[in-house]
Amino acid sequence: MIKTELPLPEHFHSEKAGEVWRVDYEDIAARAWDWAKTRNIAPAAKDRFRLGLFLVDVQNTFCIPGFELFVGGRSGNAAVEDSRRLSEFIYRNLARIHRVILTLDTHHAMQIFHSLFFVNEAGEHPGPYAQITAEDIAEGRWRFNQALSPYLGRSPENVQDHLQYYTETLKARGKFTHTVWPYHAMLGSIGHALVALVEEAIFFHSITRYSQPDFQVKGRHPLTENYSALSAEVATDHAGKVLVPENTALLNSLYTYDALIFAGQAKSHCVAWTISDLLNSLTDKDPALAKKIYLLEDCTSPVVIPGVIDFTDAADEAFRHFQAAGMHIVQSTTPLALWPGVIGETLAAETVR
Secondary structure, three states: OOOOOOOOOOOOOHHHOOOOOOOOHHHHHHHHHHHHHHOOOOOHHHOOOOEEEEEEOOEHHHHOOOOOOOOOOOOOOHHHHHHHHHHHHHHHHOOOOOEEEEEEEOEOOOOOOOHHHEEOOOOOOOOOOOEEOHHHHHOOOOEEOHHHHHHHOOOHHHHHHHHHHHHHHHHHOOOOOEEOOOOOOEOOOOOOOEOHHHHHHHHHHHHHHOOOOEEEEEOOOOOOOOOOOOOOOOOEOOOOOEOOOOOHHHHHHHOOOOEEEEEEOOHHHHHHHHHHHHHHHHHHHOHHHHHHEEEEHHHOOOOEEOOOEEOHHHHHHHHHHHHHOOOEEEOOOOOHHHOOHHHHHHHHHHHHO
8 A cells, every 4th residue: 555645637627527527537547547556556455454435415516516416515515625625635545546436317307306396286396495384285285286197107196195295294203294305416417417527537547446346326217216226205105005215236346445534525415325324234234344444524525505404514414423423523634644543544554654
């Protein structure tokens, strides 16, 4: 393992963090091969210490100003700064990162969290960020849009019953109230793509380390939502039929790493829910395993819609809970050798050798 941080490569331009552009793969590949050769960086297969970097939904739809669900945080520009810091972190530590795991939020128009799914008595659809409760469904303020029934392969009555069950289940489990989100992360769209600055860094790592990124697609089922990469918000329909099974393959793969670092968007939703599901699994298996999890707090931000909703406090509370369980909250600008727990200890031991 390289014991010192690497410099930022010449092709890296941090000022492009908030822009959409095409990564020049051939040029970056050539630079990566040269980078590995001149700095004697070994392939990831030779790593003794498997350090995974888990990136949640670092996509244009969440990370680029003007896109559908830009995570501005309270500063108004949070996700852009997160992407810049995250890219720098990958370059500085690419010789230590064994593999990058990425989730891709992936949606279609006809889904339970989009406006098209609901109508009121006047035939109107709810606007973005509308909060729909179990009472709204029970009292008929919002109903399933029956025009979608043929495309979902279910009767209008069936989906209406599911909506009642879905909203009641969210409430009973203490989840966020069901939110109608703007159309976002649409499959095949520019918004669905990775942020170019981060994508370039991941590709550079992949070529330099001969390490294939592990892409995890989530969120495509029309009758539920996947904030978490490991499980759906509501995994079954009202009749008990499984909609989206737990992602046990991903979960099992995470156990193969000696340590895991988490970052991405949004801190209040998909990041927090993924870590929460992982923590629940760790607690069942061995609570001490939580000490192998690191949260890059300066590379993730909460959903804040000025004048509408602010999830900052909920996100911070979730991270405090994770820290109390044994996880480490760290900063991307702190050298890994100074991190607490197994990462810092491993680097210290290698320095002694």
